Amino acid sequence: MSERIIELKNVSKQFPSVLANDNISLHINKGEIYAIVGENGAGKSTLMKTMYGLHEPTSGEVYIKGEKIKSFSPSNSIKRGIGMVHQHFMLVPSFTIAENIVLGSEPRSKRIFSDKKKAVDIVKSLSRTYGLEVDPNAKIQDVSVGIQQRVEILKTLYKGADILILDEPTAVLTPQETEELFKVIKRLVNELDKTVIIITHKLNEVLTISDRVAVMRQGKLVDVVNTREVNEKILAELMVGREVLLEDIDKPEIKGEEVVRVKDLVVKDNRGFDALKGVSFHINKGEILGVAGIEGNGQSELTEALAGMRKIEVGHVFIKGIDATGFNPKKIRELGVAHIPEDRLVTGLSKVSSITDNILMGSQFKEEFCKNKLHLKRDKIRDYAKKLIKKFDVRTPSEDVKVGSLSGGNMQKVVIAREFSFNTEILLISQPTRGVDIGAIEFIHDQIIKKRNEGCAILLISAELDEIFRLSDRIITLYEGKVTGEFKNGEITKNEIGYYMTGNRKEQV
Secondary structure, three states: OOOEEEEEEEEEEEOOOOEEEEEEEEEEEOOOEEEEEEOOOOOHHHHHHHHHOOOOOOEEEEEEOOEEOOOOOHHHHHHOOEEEEOOOOOOOOOOEHHHHHHOOOOOEEOOOEEOHHHHHHHHHHHHHHHOOOOOOOOEHHHOOHHHHHHHHHHHHHHOOOOEEEEEOOOOOOOHHHHHHHHHHHHHHHHOOOOEEEEEOOOHHHHHHHOOEEEEEEOOEEEEEEEHHHOOHHHHHHHHHOOOOOOOOOOOOOOOOOEEEEEEEEEEEOOOOOEEEEEEEEEEEOOOEEEEEOOOOOOHHHHHHHHOOOOOOOEEEEEEOOEEOOOOOHHHHHHOOEEEEOOOHHHHHOOOOOEHHHHHHOOOOOOOOOEEOOOEEOHHHHHHHHHHHHHHOOOOOOOOOOEHHHOOHHHHHHHHHHHHHOOOOOEEEEEOOOOOOOHHHHHHHHHHHHHHHHOOOEEEEEOOOHHHHHHHOOEEEEEEOOEEEEEEEOOOOOHHHHHHHOOOOOHHHO
């Protein structure tokens, strides 16, 4: 019988407004790769934080290596050999890799001074031992996200971890970096006797890397299954509680005319540096142009520039043949452009306003909703909101509910309902399913394809390669503000496109 390295018995965690974990019992064996999956709000993060000592359960018992935990804190968990790599890396950009890894436990010279040479030697030794190649003297700000993740893993191993909790470990990695990470994880488990727990939403990766999978839904543990006995469809249905049909989408070929042309675009980021460096592309009617790239390579600035929210330094944007360079958001919208922003809470919605008022935004002066541009026709507005709530499957008890009380998926549906209802010819869509449950993803994808099939020209920016490949007709890759490749969907694999996402060209594939 395998040794139980972590065991939870009837664990519940009650917050003031929600029961995040509801009577959960599970065990994790030494030397296995254990995945935890579930929709947003299913309780995965709370359970993970309980294992790591960030939360104390309201009831139930937690055992680490056979010992019942009485005092919950990360420092106590670290002493027991548990390390955690967070989704958002906790590194000091201006420090070297060696300085980051030993931070808080620096080797000392004469018991007083930090010994930088010894820190470098320690990191070189760790790197060799675990097969995680890094340059100890490189600064974090100068290395890729894949290397930064290696640094986070080495940090936990330096502190003596033999149980690693990885939170969304591939969220910002290219396919090549993901493949390398999986090799490292398998080596840690198979050769170095470590135990790895992965929290993720990427079911195909779960099937690739894990031994067992725990599925959570609405705070409860639905099932624990052996990975080899399930497939992506089974896991998705366990997560959602119903059949999910994330299959190939019907995309009839549409020979549409060009409606968007971007030429030699240069745009600065918030720091004043060039975020886009001469970007050019076009989009036709009835076409989805996907933009693939690791986040932070100019995608945000691109959509903001096209939507009139960010100044264009050099270059031009043509919309339906009109030079729209320098137009403000109102003028861009009047040209027939709708915009789904990447951050729904910052630029997409008003959390303190009702669903009705959020749906009305941008239409408040239309004659059907407003008399003499002064008096709103509240009954007509409410009927309109009810119609869109039903059409876009927004789960809410009332159209008067404040948007801030909705789940992430339902908030996104409100944004999509509003922007799609403008019946514009051009859609700028950024991160359409970020933080959205798998059932809502299915619905949102169907709505995007429906708009495409109606002849809408769509720019799709997504950090999810699966989403880019599923929805796009053509794909461009963006790296450090430059277009590094352009392909018809089907001309390139997800693995090959990873090279272009890191600035390499075809000859290096």
